[in-house]
Amino acid sequence: MAKKLNEVDVVLVGMGWTGSIMARELSKAGLNVVALERGPNRIPGEDFTLPNIRDELRFSVRQELMQDPAQETVTFRHATDKSALPMRRFGSFLPGDGVGGMGTHWNAQTYRFLPSDHTLRTDLTKRYGKKKIPDDMLIADWGVTYDELEVHYDRFEKLCGLSGKAGNLRGEIQKGGNPFEGWRSAEYPNKPLKPSMAGVMFEKAATELGYSPFPAPAGNMSASYVNPEGVRLGACQYCGHCERFGCEANAKSSPNTTLLPVLVKEPKVEIRDRCYASRLVYDKAGKKVTAVVYVDLRTGEEYEQPAGMVFLSAWVFGNTQMLLHSGIGQPYDPKTGKGVVGRNYCHQIQSAVGVFFEDKELNPFMAAGSLGMVIDDFNGENFDHKDVDFLGGGYIALNSTNGRPILNRPVPPGTPRWGSEWKEATAKWYRRAASMNCQGSNYASRGNYLDLDPTYKDILGRPLVRMTYNFTDNDRKMSAFLTEKGAGIAKAMGATHISANPRKGDFDVVPYQSSHNTGGTPMGTDPKTSVVNRYLQHWDAHNLFVLGASVFPQNAGYNPTGAVGALTYWVADAVVNKYLKNPNHLIKA
């Protein structure tokens, strides 16, 4: 029997970017917030320090900061006619764990989505007609527009202290920025990072080809920065240990470096780490949730924490699992197309173009998680799809993220994997190779979805999330197109060898692709096709809000977190200024 605790105003499940922002905003509004986080607390000055933070084996290969698959994983199959098998180790994506979540160990490439990404179905229909969108492509409008979100994008960027260059200031195109981006009310808070050698070469080649290269928007501080919360971030050292690591210099924006220093001093916020939420208590008739049940992992004891409001901030799989396991909302059924929970599951169709230069010294280890040059010419609706047989696109970037040798030592195609020839090639090319990243969109498809696995369980005894997912023809065509454009830039850079690898065949859970999983609890305007409304409020429980990329109806050709941050501030604003005044459904279903 769960021990019942005293009611609090707010319970948050998960303490990554979304949980941290919400905890801050709601406590500022005077509410008492309890945050449940299944992983440990993480304090940069203690957990991330030199020299041990430079341990590639521990953090990158053994993935110490990530979710432990022994506790919880997902099962996977390509299609409904197969039985799913558990991911016994994480590979293609790396879920976070602990206070700060994935934001502790991300790369911090922080983009805004294009205005058209927020109104995708409407825009595509307007531009190409209804027929261009395949029947089984479940793309949708978000229900909230870019113009409405702009101020919130701006807030997240200032919280992070992003380094970058605006391309569109209040409608005026700026030289050196991304001319395709939506309008912005302000310049980036920090100037761009110093580009790498490979970045300079990419910029030159892209310019020659008539594209518009710009510096990747970076949550790595080009200079020390004090954010609006009064927290100081350090200057980036270009150490090349962002992704999968914490930052010892506090120079990477993360919940731990931007918000937690304030939250730990806030008496209205209580973070219960090592507390694993198992389900929500749902009052179906009253259309609300009443409590969160969790297990304190230090004792094994179960508690019921009553709450006035509940926010799911447990990332894509956690959010979806919590709703399915608690019986809130109708599970999606790909056969009938009915139901909503688990719908619109997407990932990122990333591909790489390796470039090798006989006569160049690139110093790949002088790097930062978001140190890159980018073109956006082939992203989303930035180019005309009238004459191509696919929808979507993505940015193409040359990111100098790291030269860590266990996992990053490219050799030209055709080189053996081991032996003398491999050694020679590794010694020769390690310093002379770089990689371009084609960040392809992934438009939702009827057959790709999440539900509960009938066989496998997590340590709490709950069914694991079952992922049914594969690339679609649209994805493969889009990837071939984008990768080809990347190879064109590689050629213009004068590369000695080029290894272009578009996504082909079937999805595979082993090689790392990105942790940009999205969907499962899509937002929208129609409760028949979405789980939450435009304020990320659950259609069937007015005091339940779902945060994070699980609400994306489809994934755009960008890393997701800029949009995730903006949406979180948007929800906070709606809760504080609308919901608290009249705690009910903000939109009538």
Added chain:
Amino acid sequence: MTEALPRRRFLIGAAAGTAAVTTVGAFAAPDIALAAPEAAAPEAKPETTPTGQVATAPDYVPEPMRILTATEAAFITAAADAIIPADDLSPSGSECGVVTYIDGQLAGAYGAGARMYRAGPFSTPQQGAGEQSPLSPLEFIRAGISAANTWVKGKYGKELDGLEPAQVAEALKAMDGGKAEFAAIGSKPFFNALLQLVMEGYFSDPMYGGNRNMASWRMIGYPGLPATYADKIETYRGKRYEVEPQSIADFS
């Protein structure tokens, strides 16, 4: 036990060929290892050639194994030295400490199956769904070595560590290509797991027992720690940044 003795000799003999180690009896190895701790290394700073490559081999002393049997250690030694052969670029895999590294990993949490979802039911792997072995990494490698030696013996008349280097490479190539027929464990998944461990041992920080003297970092020109380049990324743009590498121990 009687089997073990010649195998240990093989290990030490192989080392003595390239490094300045006086051959000693198998059971003296632990003492040697204790008497020559890593801390002695700074004195023996290797001379780097103008291209930054290693001129001298690190002092290689075979160390006592924590968990691998002599047969297993001999197999891994032979494999590591074919995967990373000694040449002008670096000493061999075993000389770089790869066997010690793998033994340490398999004896610890990783070998015991930490951070793996291990609940059943089990089924054969499906394309795209990742490895599904019910075994811990330690037991997987053990079963793999046993299957590999059986196959190698059937084909060449001896176990892997008894073969000529060219034959070792040939046998491993067959496993790499999935062409070696093992009972139960596929030769390709086994080889993949072994290759991954060898590369980890070769390239990881030396504190895990491999990458002795930072031989692999010297080979490729990876400077290691502290990795603070804010004042260097512009000055060295297009120019080689060449320094004596440093590891975690140098800052501890």
